[in-house]
Amino acid sequence: MDYATPPVPSAKPSRRIAGQFRRMVTGPASWFAAPCPPTVATIAVVAITGVMLLCIGWAACTVERRLVSAAGHNLVQAATDAASKLEMVIAERRGDVEVFASTPIAQGDPPEALASYLNRFLSTHGSIYQWIGVTDKTGRLIAATDGSKGRGRDHETWFTQASTLPRVTAVTTPPHQGRRPSTSLMFSAPVLGTHGELKGVAAASVTIGALVETLDQTMRVLQGMEWSEDSNIEYQLLNADGDVMADSTLGQEGEVNLKHLGLPSARLVAASSRGFIEETHLRRRAFVITAYAQVALPDPSQPRWGILIRVDRSSVLAPVRTFLRKLMSVTALIVVPLFLLLLWLVRTLHVEWHTALRESARASEAESVLKKRTEALHSLVVAATMLSRERDLDHLLQQLLDITRLHTRADYAALWVPTCGQSQPGGQMAYGHERVTSLIEQLRRGKSHPGWLVPRQGTIRLTDLTGPGGNPVTPDLLSSFLGVPVRCHGRLFGELLLANKRTDDEGPMDFSDLDEQVAQTLATQAGIAIENLQLLEESRQRSRQDSMTGLLNHSATLDALSRELARAEREEKPLAVIMADLDHFKRINDSHGHAVGDVVIRETARRLQDAARRYDLVGRIGGEEFLVMIPACDLLSAGEFAERLRSAVSDRPIETPAGPLTITVSLGVTAWCVGQPLHPQRLLETADHALYRVKHRGRNGVETASPTERAPDRQVALA
Numbered sequence: 001m002d003y004a005t006p007p008v009p010s011a012k013p014s015r016r017i018a019g020q021f022r023r024m025v026t027g028p029a030s031w032f033a034a035p036c037p038p039t040v041a042t043i044a045v046v047a048i049t050g051v052m053l054l055c056i057g058w059a060a061c062t063v064e065r066r067l068v069s070a071a072g073h074n075l076v077q078a079a080t081d082a083a084s085k086l087e088m089v090i091a092e093r094r095g096d097v098e099v100f101a102s103t104p105i106a107q108g109d110p111p112e113a114l115a116s117y118l119n120r121f122l123s124t125h126g127s128i129y130q131w132i133g134v135t136d137k138t139g140r141l142i143a144a145t146d147g148s149k150g151r152g153r154d155h156e157t158w159f160t161q162a163s164t165l166p167r168v169t170a171v172t173t174p175p176h177q178g179r180r181p182s183t184s185l186m187f188s189a190p191v192l193g194t195h196g197e198l199k200g201v202a203a204a205s206v207t208i209g210a211l212v213e214t215l216d217q218t219m220r221v222l223q224g225m226e227w228s229e230d231s232n233i234e235y236q237l238l239n240a241d242g243d244v245m246a247d248s249t250l251g252q253e254g255e256v257n258l259k260h261l262g263l264p265s266a267r268l269v270a271a272s273s274r275g276f277i278e279e280t281h282l283r284r285r286a287f288v289i290t291a292y293a294q295v296a297l298p299d300p301s302q303p304r305w306g307i308l309i310r311v312d313r314s315s316v317l318a319p320v321r322t323f324l325r326k327l328m329s330v331t332a333l334i335v336v337p338l339f340l341l342l343l344w345l346v347r348t349l350h351v352e353w354h355t356a357l358r359e360s361a362r363a364s365e366a367e368s369v370l371k372k373r374t375e376a377l378h379s380l381v382v383a384a385t386m387l388s389r390e391r392d393l394d395h396l397l398q399q400l401l402d403i404t405r406l407h408t409r410a411d412y413a414a415l416w417v418p419t420c421g422q423s424q425p426g427g428q429m430a431y432g433h434e435r436v437t438s439l440i441e442q443l444r445r446g447k448s449h450p451g452w453l454v455p456r457q458g459t460i461r462l463t464d465l466t467g468p469g470g471n472p473v474t475p476d477l478l479s480s481f482l483g484v485p486v487r488c489h490g491r492l493f494g495e496l497l498l499a500n501k502r503t504d505d506e507g508p509m510d511f512s513d514l515d516e517q518v519a520q521t522l523a524t525q526a527g528i529a530i531e532n533l534q535l536l537e538e539s540r541q542r543s544r545q546d547s548m549t550g551l552l553n554h555s556a557t558l559d560a561l562s563r564e565l566a567r568a569e570r571e572e573k574p575l576a577v578i579m580a581d582l583d584h585f586k587r588i589n590d591s592h593g594h595a596v597g598d599v600v601i602r603e604t605a606r607r608l609q610d611a612a613r614r615y616d617l618v619g620r621i622g623g624e625e626f627l628v629m630i631p632a633c634d635l636l637s638a639g640e641f642a643e644r645l646r647s648a649v650s651d652r653p654i655e656t657p658a659g660p661l662t663i664t665v666s667l668g669v670t671a672w673c674v675g676q677p678l679h680p681q682r683l684l685e686t687a688d689h690a691l692y693r694v695k696h697r698g699r700n701g702v703e704t705a706s707p708t709e710r711a712p713d714r715q716v717a718l719a
Helices: 012-032 038-101 104-108 111-124 157-164 213-223 264-271 313-389 393-408 437-445 513-543 554-571 585-592 594-611 635-650 680-697
Strands: 129-136 141-144 169-172 184-192 198-207 234-238 244-247 274-280 287-295 305-312 410-417 428-430 453-456 459-462 481-488 491-502 575-582 617-620 625-631 654-656 659-661 665-672 702-704
Touching (some): 038 213, 038 287, 104 111, 104 198, 157 169, 157 184, 213 234, 213 305, 264 274, 264 287, 264 305, 393 491, 554 617, 554 625, 575 594, 575 635, 594 617, 625 635, 635 665, 635 702
Parallel strands (some): 665 702
Antiparallel strands (some): 169 184, 234 244, 287 305, 459 481, 575 625, 575 665, 617 625
């Protein structure tokens, strides 16, 4: 069993152990040492009332936040649906203009027939379109629904875009002079000839009222919701600059710019696709919840519009506030009787206060008697601290026996240690008096006088081992026995065994409850110290291992090489060194990723470890480089051994997430022989030189080199 050295403990464990023993010694009597004054109960009444009010307030705030969030998400969904429907309407109008521009009537009919067709179309769709016209390629109107034939429109933005772009464009523009800006959407499409030449432009102006009909439908749906029956729900349609294009309440189209007025939702809708915000209504100065969503125009060059839908915050929270008023009324009816009940409890507590004072006086007398006992246990705390500071396992166990014998006044002490980590009987006795070891083992197993075994919380106590006349009935003068397990976190490290407790007059007696508690405390502290030693040793072992493969890491490999080389010289036996390097490993990482490369490294390490002998050492000295040290092996045998390693890696494909991969490895072999200088670095350079020759020769092979060969001054690294 390997043990590690624990760190130097602080004083906290000692204070904790002291507190445990103090509670063990004083017992319930100390509970009356400082009874609560009656004023504490009064404070408790006020505190309970305050806590109740705080809980109600916290619950109300939580419900309000969730209601606001739910209403905001509902409005966002409604605004998003309305934006989607508006985009579909705009897409339909765009399709109408595109189809009209491609019809023969727009390309070659006489102006009179074209004007007649446009007027009939406008009369049929008058609720949607405001104006429809067709120009020639110079921008002069050929026909229009307002009769403005011959007027030049080459300066209009819609004409410029349609004559230069081979697609339908949409711009926000006034359809007629005298109208307010940003009240209609102008669609324009090029009219092309049979050979693709520009013959003119077809344009149509769509009314905003026809577009926002979907918003009116959304408002009617929202008015039907339970939480919005009495709410002030309104919407606004904005262009990219923040101008109001449609308003459900005031009709301020083209007159108000909400972005200039500093409305937060107007700025957010220009920057974000959707969401909601709590803000102050600009006109009514009331708190509202505003949801926003963007509307994408067919022309990608045009900025997006925005839809704002808002509802009064007070309307959303009206149900919960009504409920809270009722709840406060009910709470008042409950708290007042509860307050009177607590006052009665204060009076009762006042009576108990005087009773506790009397009990405290009696407890003080008992505490003075136990004071000497507490002082004696203080030395036990110091002893437990000494155990926690011990860094050597043998010294730790010996100190455990000595300290336990001192505090329990036992003649003999021994320690049972499980064999090979087993927690079942059949372990070995150690660190005890050889004269009584075998008998204590019999008693621990219950083979002698099993009727006297008294198990108590994991311990074993044997009492009354004397026969008639006070003579012991067991050999070797054993009169009493106590066995305590040494555990930590449920793990058994051994068992502390005590025999023959003596009094001041050297007479035999049984081990008491206090002796059992002392032994348990020391055993617990020893278990913690032993576990700390093991953890420290495990951390030292982990610091020597490569985290990916479990092999020796670079520094541990070099240390092992120096040790093996020194031992080879001491035993006058050769030492072979094999340096292995995966071929084209960089290509694997570049082609399949580092995760696949890690699988290849781990599997290669496993195969090298399996192919090596039990006492051979395998380490990872680089990304894809490994070093194998073979004691008592000459150069010729090492070459054959390296060929086995190469076959173990290369003969079978490696299963990876990218599929089976065939990996080859190049190996450079060298060996130190008796009589040669001890230069670990020289061995590494020689093996690396042999590896270089394999790489230069074509990879996937084995090359041997003697340390007496002179390696080239510069080597070229081959992947």
